[in-house]
Amino acid sequence: MSWISRARWISQPMRRKIAEAWPPGNVATASSSPFSQDDFPEIYEKYFKDIVESGAITMDPSGWRDTDAGLKIVPTTTSAASFVAARYHVDHGNNLGQSKTGIGSLLECWDRRKYRHDSFSIFSSVTTASLGTLFALKNMGVTHIVADTPLYFGSIYQMNLLGFNVTLLPTYADSGYLSGIQNHVKTARSPTVFWISQPKFGLGIDQNLSIVEQLIDLIPQGCWLVIDEAMEMRFPSWLSQSERFVADAPVIRLRGFFKPLGLNGFRIAAALHPPALRSHYESLQWAVTGGLDGFSLAVLNEFAQSPAQFKGMLDHCREKILTRREIIESFLSGSSLKLNPIVNGYIGSMRIPWGTRPEKHVQMRDSLLSFCQAMKMPVMLGASMLFAFEEGTEIVRLNFLSEPHHIENFAKVMAERYNFK
Structure with missing residues (x-):
């Protein structure tokens, strides 16, 4: 629908x-x-x-x-109930405390790299992480988005409602659903955002690593690459094979935690971004995502203690x-x-x-x-x-x-x- x-x-x-x-x-x-x-x-x-x-x-x-x-999630810590009701949870400043530290450790295992406290922001869903990202990009003066397809319908609606000029790159089965997006990076004018998904939305196929690395290598100053990883099921993640994802790379990744498990009743996700963008994300928390679901946060922190189980x-x-x-x-x-x-x-x-x-x-x-x-x-x-x-x-x-x-x-x-x- x-x-x-x-x-x-x-x-x-x-x-x-x-x-x-x-x-x-x-x-x-x-x-x-x-x-x-x-x-x-x-x-x-x-x-x-x-x-x-x-x-x-x-x-x-x-x-x-x-x-x-076929998964059943039952919190095992006796502190979960009190944790849920104890406070208003929002990723602003150090409000999440050890909870965010735990999520960071899980992300480090998933991506096989280190994450600073200010290199990711927590949202209630990948959809709100996407909206927060688009607001942040707009605040930085971005007006143009070049998007690989197929594309999640919520993303294109968000882009349009916020007034971005969007170029959609068609893909076809006979060419392996490759859009040649890397060729558009070479001629891009700043500021432009390039938007892809991993795995490719509606297809469930992994991105070509060499193309993703070309995007990062070629992207002009002032431009950004956004990767929607809402459905990433691999652990370690598919893109963890690349060494291009350093802390200051112009890349923003949107990651779901429970989405790839099909457990959509849990509401929590993350935007992984350069530390320099943290202030933009922090200022948007109240407007875009508000309070996080404490129960979802508690369950995710239990997984953070056991990455092997996740x-x-x-x-x-x-x-x-x-x-x-x-x-x-x-x-x-x-x-x-x-x-x-x-x-x-x-x-x-x-x-x-x-x-x-x-x-x-x-x-x-x-x-x-x-x-x-x-x-x-x-x-x-x-x-x-x-x-x-x-x-x-x-x-x-x-x-x-x-x-x-x-x-x-x-x-x-x-x-x-x-x-x-």
């Missing part, structure tokens, strides 16, 4: 303003109109609203509300993703459907090529949605994840941590329908 339709607290005038900001709106692109408008609100209203609201869903392959990682949980989730990918690939064998090769994170996608069928794309798309409606299985399509438009192909979002019957039965049903080559 699109961010606008989920956020029912947004007024109608504001919804219209957000919609106007969607491509082609005030967003530039590297080629002529490679992106389709995110039309999920219309799709939801026409095909899936009655199914969802009546609870008649049989399969929910794209679902975002629930995950099934690593074990991440490994468990990643193994589950890879196993489920193999199962789904076996179901798709013999069909025209292609699974994007997810290896990290739990949000992936399936490609539905129409092949040589003569129907126009809009007709095939309607046929797909009507079939999903008849089977009572709501889906999210590629436009909602900022996949570039490809004639004769549609993308469906898959949540690899949804309950098995949702995604596996969906694969079986779709393979039977699209069994032409």
Whole structure:
């Protein structure tokens, strides 16, 4: 479901303003109109609203509300309850005390590098860390963002609402979803931000390390690289292999702690940044994230005392993703459907090529949605994840941590329908 339709607290005038900001709106692109408008609100209203609201869903392959990682978290320290209620927790000054020190030690194990107390800031979610980062960049005079795609829809809405000029770089399956973003760095004018995700959002594939290192090496003074690592499942992290992430590198990384575990009820994340930016983040804490959830903070600190346990949980989730990918690939064998090769994170996608069928794309798309409606299985399509438009192909979002019957039965049903080559 699109961010606008989920956020029912947004007024109608504001919804219209957000919609106007969607491509082609005030967003530039590297080629002529490679992106389709995110039309999920219309799709939801026409095909899936009655199914969802009546609870008649049989399969929910794209679902975002629930995950099934098979993990149970029970705080073990007797101090957790008193810690939760004892005070107002906000990452301003030394307010978090030893709690932040513990989180820093966990990050050091995860990234295999040292973190100063002023080289990361705590937020209630990666979404608020992203918003805080954009505010900080805007305060530093940044006006232009060059973003790799696919891209998390919340990020593009935040960029547009804050008035940034955004250039979206399209990517395609036949080129390995590489945008050539490093080539845009060479000609960048300060101040510009380059925005990527690790793993790549909607694909679950890891960034090419040499390209990331090129970005850091080539980035002009006054420009920044932001890496959205909300779904990073590897421990050590994928980017920990590089030695480019020194304390003063012009890089900001957004990291989720419980997000990659599928434990979305815990609300805590971090922005990893050069110490020189700490004052910007500190000044925005009250406006952007406010008080942190004390319970989430307490549980995270328990993991900080046992990084091996945290690593074990991440490994468990990643193994589950890879196993489920193999199962789904076996179901798709013999069909025209292609699974994007997810290896990290739990949000992936399936490609539905129409092949040589003569129907126009809009007709095939309607046929797909009507079939999903008849089977009572709501889906999210590629436009909602900022996949570039490809004639004769549609993308469906898959949540690899949804309950098995949702995604596996969906694969079986779709393979039977699209069994032409």
